[in-house]
Amino acid sequence: MAGSGEDEEAEVRVLGLGNVLMGDDAAGPWVVEHLRAGYEIGAGASLTDVGTPGLDLVPHIGGARVVVLVDTVKSTGSAGELRLFRKDEILKHPPGPRTSPHDPGVKETLLYLDMAGSGPGEVLLVGIVPGRVEKGLGLTSAVAAAIPAAAEAVVDELRRVGIAVEKREAAVPARPWWAGEDEAAT
């Protein structure tokens, strides 16, 4: 199956997390759109904008060999900086108790799947430090400028785990449905 589609059975899965209505929280979905528009991704990998599914991440992660998550991360540092984390770093601090199904659910999902025996072998989190996270469409300029580098980090990981990736020669810039009139990430 071609890599640009959404295939829940693919062995390598790239998942963009975040709420596209909340400013820089859209960074994960933006990276997915940027990859679709700018790269040809070979068989065995899938790209999905999963939004903010909380525990509903389970079917998107379960059974995969490798998962690459793209998400905003709470961190020191300035907007647009990238932070990469592997599975053991993601799970270093245990998740807090849940009151609602909406917590990000990344840690919980990984722990659930480990317990159930279908957790992914490898996980990379490509984290982007957000600038403005509040109601509204559109990325801040610092985060918009970081999208290509975050996409490159995903591409490096895909190549490392054996997925062929080619940059499209005449790529049309991504312009997802939620993007504002004057917004087209590079």
Added chain:
Amino acid sequence: MSQRIVVDPVTRIEGHLRVDVEVDGGRVKNAWSSGQMFRGIEEILKGRDPRDAWLFTQRFCGVCTTVHAIASVRTVENALNLDVPMNAQYIRNLIVGAHAMHDHIVHFYHLSALDWVDVVSALKADPAKTSALAESLSPWPHNGTAVLRSVQDRLKGFVEAGQLGIFANGYWGHPAMKLPPEVNLLAVSHYLQALEYQRKVNKVVALLGSKTPNIQNLAVGGVANAINLDNEATLNMTKLYFVKEALDEIQQFVEQVYFPDVCAVGALYADWLPYGAGVKNYLAVPDFPLDEKGTQFDLPGGTIMNGDLGTVKEIKSFRDEYFKANVTESIARAWYDGDWEKHPFDEDTVPKYGKWEDDGKYSWVKAPRFQGRPMQVGPLAQVLVGLALKHEPTVRWGTKALETIGAVAKTKVGPEILHSTLGRHAARMIRTCMIAEITQKHWKLLVENIGKGDTEIFRKPEFPSGEQRGYGFHEAPRGTLSHWIVIKDGKIANYQAVVPSTWNAGPRDAKGQVGPYEASLIGNPVADAGRPLEVLRTIHSFDPCLACAIHTLDVEGNEIGRVRLA
């Protein structure tokens, strides 16, 4: 001397549910429920094409995506007086039914069961005895001794390695935990099996909705699922049989695992049945429409006041005037400018943040009211309305559940026990059993309709100039969801979503009437103020869903404990 407990899980999310309770003599004396984040996402919709609204509304919330999409297309169709083809109704019904079963199963097993189930105690269970107990309750084929022993071994491995992982934050050994080790082991085993069902349901939604978690097949006026039985790329019998097979498997899990588990928890915690009733005014809307206009439904809706089933008043159609006329929202105790109570068509959303005041404003959540009254929404409301209207499937499943609870508890119980924390779990399970049947029925109706040669899926909406107003509702997993729209010259002039968790989690109003969460906590026991398990039990029983809009993963930071004593 009373003590204040603040349950404020602001760890990774800016804005969340915060609950304050005042405890005196081991009981909750007063309670405040507060949403800690301004949303107002509806503002994004103003000026847009109403046909696109559902794409945006389904991003309000990452978990309840389909429910906001469905409510939105129904809302615009209502404003235009547009009926949708039967194939579209059936396909929508299958998607929302699959989503609801999924949501209810996840809620019970993964979001609330551990309030009642002591995972660590499961290590002491005898797998053979557990299996014998399970097989006395259910014909489910995966309750054998070998399965249970393997679950216990895996759990033991995690505990011995000091990696309880997902279970690390439970209140293990809490005095309010009362299940015997065997029941705890059985529950842990089903907890893991339930994860698999998430994947099965997800496939149904993905196949019919073209994508998950955000579906792509909707349109104002119908759906975008082309139907052609001879075409590989469209909805055809191969795909429909795939859906059927998944529905069969889910139904078996619901009836043979979810049903007996909830009955067992209810019976073994019979001492908890008097707690958590709260507001006994109930509101549900009808759903699973059986005709183009939405006048016949498979699940009923209506209102009940003061816990008296005799007061039931039915909500009958997608154009129901009783519902339309009586919904308002109050901002008297919420951080918005003013103190009005208005109908959704007339509302605005002007935030004005102040500090927390017990006797003043203390929440970002508006307080929805029906005829000026706070209402409890959710599966319990729908089940009680069904019982009051003598809706056959509700009466049948309700009776079966009460008989099973009574048999395990060795005492006779009636529908009055449903007004409680545990009653909300029982009602959610009863509703899931009904939806498992309804989705089967609508699958058959869809196939028969296509078999008759009807392949219509869409009617084109026309937007006249001038103003139209419309509303649409959906009985979502957490209860009554309504969207309200004002269209001017083909563009959105106003849009409001009155969501289930605002009905339940909303604050007091101008008259000081407490909301359902608040009312349900008053009187609850609290054995250990530092570990207020009982408060969480009652809040979780509503299936809270507030931090809909945002998340930022906190990998580096330390997790902050959720409970403070103030």
